[in-house]
Amino acid sequence: MLSLRQLQQFLAVTETMSFRRAAERLNMAQPPLTSAIRQMEEELGVRLLERTNRIIALTEAGRVLREEARRTLAQAARAETLTRRAGQGISGSLRIGFVASAVRHLLPELVVRFRRSHPEVLLDLTEMPTGRQTEALLEDRLDIGIVVLPLPSNADKLIATHVVLKSQLVAALPKQHALASKSAKPLPLAALAHEPWILFPGHEGPGLQAGILAACAEAGFAPQVAQRAVQMETILGLVAAELGVALVPALFGVTGWDRVAFRPLRGPGTPIDYRLALAWRKNDSSAALAAFLTSAGAHRSARPRR
The missing domain is CATH 3.40.190.290 (D-Maltodextrin-Binding Protein; domain 2)
Structure with missing residues (x-):
């Protein structure tokens, strides 16, 4: 299987149509680059370039590989970007519960602010009373809730809150x-x-x-x-x-x-x-949750307030 490095080398050659200029772009010597292209042809069992002392043209197989290499490298770059963004809480999803009284006075502000800074995070919102939200948080059916305090005493050790x-x-x-x-x-x-x-x-x-x-x-x-x-x-x-x-x-x-x-x-x-408050599991390490709490002015280490 061809590596991403090999595909990068091949694209550099096809875009410059010169081993010398491609080697300069890749910051490497020309002989190893020429050897790398030959190795690719041997691995694939096809000729990729028509050449004598210089490159004349791409073969049909070379043209196909050029297009597929572009797609593959673009997808690899996208995967890298999305992975980094997910680690920063910039993508992924959040399951949010909310009491009805938050709809008019709090929820729109929190959601709009978060979506402006994290548009790739999918928000799944569900209206439910505080009691049901508490159960859903403890059972990992919600990531964060907008609840009315105080919560049941049995939830204090597992759920953190921040009054908003x-x-x-x-x-x-x-x-x-x-x-x-x-x-x-x-x-x-x-x-x-x-x-x-x-x-x-x-x-x-x-x-x-x-x-x-x-x-x-x-x-x-x-x-x-x-x-x-x-x-x-x-x-x-x-x-x-x-x-x-x-x-x-x-x-x-x-x-x-x-x-x-x-x-x-x-x-x-x-x-x-x-008091309306954000509530979340204390052991939840989700980056998307941390980003939402930051957007709302809360902090993951917040403790229940009475």
């Missing part, structure tokens, strides 16, 4: 509700003690639900759950339908829900933090 957005939970009330005052005065969390609540299933966002329940307990009550929904947008839709009250991130209060009033909270149990 901070907010606080506020009360979301039907517009016609008696507590939906137009004033911006904070509402005591305890004022919601006797209201029907819309809450997400505990297994979908265990850390956040635990924080809400703990806040309510500190305020002296347990919420009466009337409806459950997974996505914050769905929860707000149910609030707009006057099916109950809910706690949602303050950032949703600027997105235009005409039939929903948003009230900041005060008193025992408040404030209730809402």
